[in-house]
Amino acid sequence: MLSRSARKALTAKSTKPLFRFRGCLLSSQDTRPLSTDVQHHLPATSDDRALISLFDNPKSTFLSSPFSSTGLFGHPSLTQPSSLISLADSTLVRAQLLTERVLRARGSREELFKVVKNLDRLSDMLCGVIDLAELVRNAHPDRLWVEAANQAYESLCEFMNVLNTDVGLYEVLKAVLSDPSIVKTLSPEAHQTALIFWRDFEKSAIDLPPAERSKFVSLSSEILVLGRKFLEGANAPRPPTSIKPSELTGLKDKGMGTRLQLQAQFTQRDLLVYPGSMQAHMIMRAAPEEEPRRRVYLAANSSTPEQIDVLETLLRKRAELARLVGRDSFAQMTLDDKMAKTPDNVYNFLDALMNHTRPFAKRALHTLSQRKQAHHGLSSLPIIQAWDRDFYCPPEPPAPPIPLPPLTLGTVFMGLSRLFQNIYGISLRPADSASGEVWHSDVHKLEVVDHDKGVIGWIYADLFARPGKPSGAAHYTVRCSRRTDDDDTHSDLMAEGLEDRVKASEEFEAAKRHRLPNEAGVYQLPLVVLLCEFPRPTLTRGPTILEWHEVLTLFHEMGHAMHSMIGRTEYQNVSGTRCATDFVELPSILMEHFLNSPTVLSLFDVDESSTIRQIGNHHSDPCHSIDTYSQILLAAVDQVYHSPAVIDPTFNSTAELAKLHEKRGLIPHVPGTSFQTQFGHLFGYGATYYSYLFDRAIASRVWQNVFTHDPLSRETGEKYKREVLQYGGGKDPWIMVGALLDAPELTSGDAEAMREVGRWKIEDEVGQPGRH
Structure with missing residues (x-):
C-alpha cells in the first residue's frame, strides 16, 4: 500500500496527449461465521462458490482452457x-x-x-x-x-x-x-x-x-x-540524517530501539537514518526526545536547489502556455471543463471546507498539545510541531465497523457480487479464458452479468504480487463502450490496394462488437483490468487473507470498474470513467462507504449463519481532521502554484508554501523545509488536486442522504444507475448530482453550489484515507 499521505492523494496518471483523441486516457481460513444483528441472508449460489474457488484455491479450475487458443483479450x-x-x-x-x-x-x-x-x-x-x-x-x-x-x-x-x-x-x-x-x-x-x-x-x-x-x-x-x-526528483531518496544512540533512549518500540542502539554500539558511530525507512517511521512514532524526530522530519522534507528550480520552471512554463491561449493562468485553462469551472470556485469550495473542518482540527491539536504538555511536564500548553503529529497521535490502521472473521479474497469478491446483485441487478461470474488470452496464469476473467441483458462487460483481475509488477492498485479501461452498428465504415476506404494493410485493425475492431438481448444496436462492450499486489494463495498457507485496508482498496477500484460497465454510452469519449476529473472519483469513494454498513458486511457470510452481536462503531483516527485539513492546504497550494503569481520573477514556491501555512495553517511551517518538491501530484493533477476532497464531500452526502437507510435497496441502486452511472461523462455532473440528491439548487454548478459542497461533512471512509 501507499504511504499514509500518498493514500490520501490522487495517483498521478500516465502522460498522454491532452486532446480527447487520447481518450485514453497466511494461515488457513478462519471458519467462524460472520455475524451481525442484521438478518440479511442470501443462500450461496453456484456463482458465489465459484468466485471463492477462483480466488482462494491455487488449483482453481477456472484457468486457461486447453481446448481453445486465442490472443490477448x-x-x-x-x-x-x-x-x-x-x-x-x-x-x-x-x-x-x-x-x-x-x-x-x-x-x-x-x-x-x-x-x-x-x-x-x-x-x-x-x-x-x-x-x-x-x-x-x-x-x-x-x-x-x-x-x-x-x-x-x-x-x-x-x-x-x-x-x-x-x-x-x-x-x-x-x-x-x-x-x-x-x-x-x-x-x-x-x-x-x-x-x-x-x-x-x-x-x-x-x-x-x-x-x-x-x-x-x-x-x-x-x-x-x-x-x-x-x-524523478519527487521520488528520489533524501539524504540521511545522523542520530545519536543516546537520543533514542526510552523508545516506545523497545525491540526496534534496542536493535538500533546495539547497531550503533557495534559500529561505534552515530546512526544514519534515511527518510522513509522503517527506522525513520519508528523514530517519528516512538522517540520520546523531540530532537531526533525534528531532524528526521527536516531530512524527509529537504530539497536541493535543482529540485526547486525544476518545479518552479515547470510552473512557469505552464503559466506561459496558458497565456499563449488567452488564459490568465494554467488553473483557469485547466478548470474550464471541470465541475469547478474556475479557480475562484475552487477557492469557494476550499474556503467553505476549511472553515467547516478547522474547529475539529483545532480541537484535535489541543488534545495533542495537552499530551505534549503532560509528557514534558510543562506549565503551559506547547505548540504542536510538524514532527509531533505521529508521536502524540500515532496513525492507526483502518478497521471494520464490527468484528469480522478473516476475509479471504474470494469471500470479498462474493460480497461484491452480492452487493451489485442487490442494488444493480448485476453479478460477477467466473469465466474460462482461452490459452493466450491473459498475460499471466494469475490473471482471472470475470463476466459482468446483467440479469436482464446478459453479459455487459468483462473484468480481468490481476491481483497477486509478482516480481516486476507495478506497486499499488489501479483500474485500467482497456476498452470503452461505444455503439458500432451505425459506423458507416464502408465509406472510409477510398484508396485501392490498402485491404491487406488495414486487415489487422478491422479484425481487431470486429472482435469487440456484441448485440445484447432486448436492446437495439450493436455495442462495443467495456473491458477493464484491475491490478493489485495481494499475496498469492498457496497450498501450504491457504487462501489470501485481506487486511482491512486491502478490502477498502478492492471496493474502491471496483467502484471504478462498475462505472465503466454501467456507463455504457454510444460515444466512447463519454463512456464510464471518461468524465470530469473532479467527478470521476465519486463512484469509487462511495463504494468505500458501503463498508460502513453491517447490512452490507453480512453479504460476506458464505453459510447464512448470523449469531454474533453487533458491537459499536469501529475506532477512527482521532487526528483524522488534522490530516483532512492538511489536504485542504495542499489543494490550496496547488491553486497558488497554478495562478498568475508564478509569472512574477520573484515567485518563490517555498515562500508561498510558508505564507499559506502561516496564514491558514494550524501547524507552523518548518524553516528550511520544502515539501513541494515531493508533491508529485502537482504534475499529474496540476490545478485539480482539490478533486479528491470534492468527491469525498459529495460521496459522503450521497451515502448519508441516499443509501445509508437501506444500502441494499434495489430501488435506490436503480436511481443511482439512472441518474448518475449510466451517463458516464455524457451529462453535466451537477445535474446528475442534483437529481440524485433531490437538490435542484445544485444544478447550476455556480459559486454557491461549490460553497454548499464545501459545507458538507467529509466522512472518513471507514477510517481509510483515499485511494486513486
Whole structure:
C-alpha cells in the first residue's frame, strides 16, 4: 500500500496527449461465521462458490482452457509481440483514411452530419490500441511484449499529437457546431462529445497563428520533459540524517530501539537514518526526545536547489502556455471543463471546507498539545510541531465497523457480487479464458452479468504480487463502450490496394462488437483490468487473507470498474470513467462507504449463519481532521502554484508554501523545509488536486442522504444507475448530482453550489484515507 499521505492523494496518471483523441486516457481460513444483528441472508449460489474457488484455491479450475487458443483479450491476432506492432501500423493506416474523410466533410452535407460520430470513432480506433498497449507495458511480465507495447504506444500517440493541431479538423468541427440545423439533430450525448472535442482543440492552441501554435507545441514538450524530471526528483531518496544512540533512549518500540542502539554500539558511530525507512517511521512514532524526530522530519522534507528550480520552471512554463491561449493562468485553462469551472470556485469550495473542518482540527491539536504538555511536564500548553503529529497521535490502521472473521479474497469478491446483485441487478461470474488470452496464469476473467441483458462487460483481475509488477492498485479501461452498428465504415476506404494493410485493425475492431438481448444496436462492450499486489494463495498457507485496508482498496477500484460497465454510452469519449476529473472519483469513494454498513458486511457470510452481536462503531483516527485539513492546504497550494503569481520573477514556491501555512495553517511551517518538491501530484493533477476532497464531500452526502437507510435497496441502486452511472461523462455532473440528491439548487454548478459542497461533512471512509 501507499504511504499514509500518498493514500490520501490522487495517483498521478500516465502522460498522454491532452486532446480527447487520447481518450485514453497466511494461515488457513478462519471458519467462524460472520455475524451481525442484521438478518440479511442470501443462500450461496453456484456463482458465489465459484468466485471463492477462483480466488482462494491455487488449483482453481477456472484457468486457461486447453481446448481453445486465442490472443490477448480474445483477439485472435495478438499472439506474439510483433502482432501488437502490426496492429498499431494497421490502425495508423485506417486512422489516416478516416482523418482524410473527416477533412473532406464540408464538401458533402451528409458527411457533416456524421462528423461527430466519425471523430469519436477515430478517437476510439486509436485509443483501443493505445489503452491496450498501456496495460501491456505496465502488467506484462515478458520484456518483448513490453517493448512492443512501448513502440505501439509511442507511434499512435505521436499521430494523436498531429491531430491535436490539425487546423482542418478544427474547421470542420467548427462548421458543424455553427450550423443550427445540424446541432439540433445531435443527441445530448453526441453534443457533449462534440463540445469535448471543441474544448480540447482550443486547449491545443488550434486557432493561433502558425508561429504561436509552434510555440505551443514547443512549450508542451518542455512541460512534459520537466514533469518527468520533477517526478524523478519527487521520488528520489533524501539524504540521511545522523542520530545519536543516546537520543533514542526510552523508545516506545523497545525491540526496534534496542536493535538500533546495539547497531550503533557495534559500529561505534552515530546512526544514519534515511527518510522513509522503517527506522525513520519508528523514530517519528516512538522517540520520546523531540530532537531526533525534528531532524528526521527536516531530512524527509529537504530539497536541493535543482529540485526547486525544476518545479518552479515547470510552473512557469505552464503559466506561459496558458497565456499563449488567452488564459490568465494554467488553473483557469485547466478548470474550464471541470465541475469547478474556475479557480475562484475552487477557492469557494476550499474556503467553505476549511472553515467547516478547522474547529475539529483545532480541537484535535489541543488534545495533542495537552499530551505534549503532560509528557514534558510543562506549565503551559506547547505548540504542536510538524514532527509531533505521529508521536502524540500515532496513525492507526483502518478497521471494520464490527468484528469480522478473516476475509479471504474470494469471500470479498462474493460480497461484491452480492452487493451489485442487490442494488444493480448485476453479478460477477467466473469465466474460462482461452490459452493466450491473459498475460499471466494469475490473471482471472470475470463476466459482468446483467440479469436482464446478459453479459455487459468483462473484468480481468490481476491481483497477486509478482516480481516486476507495478506497486499499488489501479483500474485500467482497456476498452470503452461505444455503439458500432451505425459506423458507416464502408465509406472510409477510398484508396485501392490498402485491404491487406488495414486487415489487422478491422479484425481487431470486429472482435469487440456484441448485440445484447432486448436492446437495439450493436455495442462495443467495456473491458477493464484491475491490478493489485495481494499475496498469492498457496497450498501450504491457504487462501489470501485481506487486511482491512486491502478490502477498502478492492471496493474502491471496483467502484471504478462498475462505472465503466454501467456507463455504457454510444460515444466512447463519454463512456464510464471518461468524465470530469473532479467527478470521476465519486463512484469509487462511495463504494468505500458501503463498508460502513453491517447490512452490507453480512453479504460476506458464505453459510447464512448470523449469531454474533453487533458491537459499536469501529475506532477512527482521532487526528483524522488534522490530516483532512492538511489536504485542504495542499489543494490550496496547488491553486497558488497554478495562478498568475508564478509569472512574477520573484515567485518563490517555498515562500508561498510558508505564507499559506502561516496564514491558514494550524501547524507552523518548518524553516528550511520544502515539501513541494515531493508533491508529485502537482504534475499529474496540476490545478485539480482539490478533486479528491470534492468527491469525498459529495460521496459522503450521497451515502448519508441516499443509501445509508437501506444500502441494499434495489430501488435506490436503480436511481443511482439512472441518474448518475449510466451517463458516464455524457451529462453535466451537477445535474446528475442534483437529481440524485433531490437538490435542484445544485444544478447550476455556480459559486454557491461549490460553497454548499464545501459545507458538507467529509466522512472518513471507514477510517481509510483515499485511494486513486
